[in-house]
Structure formats: structure tokens, C-alpha cells
Amino acid sequence: MAAPYSGVYSARDRVDNEPWLNRIERGADRLGIGADARSVAADLFLSAVPDTDRSKPAVAAASLYAGALIAGEQRSQSRVADAMDVSRISVQQHWKPILESAGFQPPSW
Numbered sequence: 611m612a613a614p615y616s617g618v619y620s621a622r623d624r625v626d627n628e629p630w631l632n633r634i635e636r637g638a639d640r641l642g643i644g645a646d647a648r649s650v651a652a653d654l655f656l657s658a659v660p661d662t663d664r665s666k667p668a669v670a671a672a673s674l675y676a677g678a679l680i681a682g683e684q685r686s687q688s689r690v691a692d693a694m695d696v697s698r699i700s701v702q703q704h705w706k707p708i709l710e711s712a713g714f715q716p717p718s719w
Contacts, residue, residue, distance in 0.1 A: 634652060641674075648677065650677035658712075676705045
């Protein structure tokens with residue numbers, strides 16, 4: 611079991627971003643991703659919430675991809691993108707910076 615990542619954000623951030631957290635939950639449901647990965651994905655998203663709503667779908671999808679990776683439940687970028695209704699390129703462009711900003715070393719593959 612992966613140790614849960616606990617980023618720095620306020621309780622208000624969770625309330626303000628509830629629709630995006632619900633979207634991550636729905637994507638995780640579609641992918642059959644477990645509780646640990648969902649929790650990490652939510653923490654990653656809340657720690658990296660972009661200022662513009664336009665960027666939030668991509669960051670939510672990349673957070674789910676990265677959370678699943680951390681929790682050992684890796685899914686392909688394409689599958690995560692489909693489940694989150696974004697392009698694969700959106701996931702590809704955002705997941706490594708999200709991991710790095712959270713203090714993780716992205717894999718080199």
C-alpha cells in the first residue's frame with residue numbers, strides 16, 4: 611500500500627473544488643481505481659489547482675494518473691484521459707510537473 615500523499619491546502623480549497631474532486635472520483639470509478647489512489651489524486655489536485663477553470667480538467671486528469679501511479683495502480687494515459695474526458699496530451703503535459711511539485715521523482719520511462 612502506498613503511503614498517502616498529504617499536500618498543503620486549506621479546507622476551503624476542498625470545498626471550492628468539490629466539483630473537480632467529484633470528477634476525479636467519477637474517473638476513478640470508471641477505471642476501477644482504489645481508495646488510496648483516489649486520496650492521493652485528490653491531494654495532488656488540491657496542491658496544484660490552477661487559477662483558471664480552463665486548466666482544471668487537465669490537472670484533474672493528470673492528478674488521477676499520478677495518484678494511480680503512486681498507489682501502484684497504473685493506468686495508461688489514454689485510459690485516464692478517456693475516463694476524465696480530456697486529451698491524452700493534457701495528461702502527458704501535466705503529470706510530471708504535478709509529481710515534481712509534490713516532491714516525487716517521476717519515472718524516467
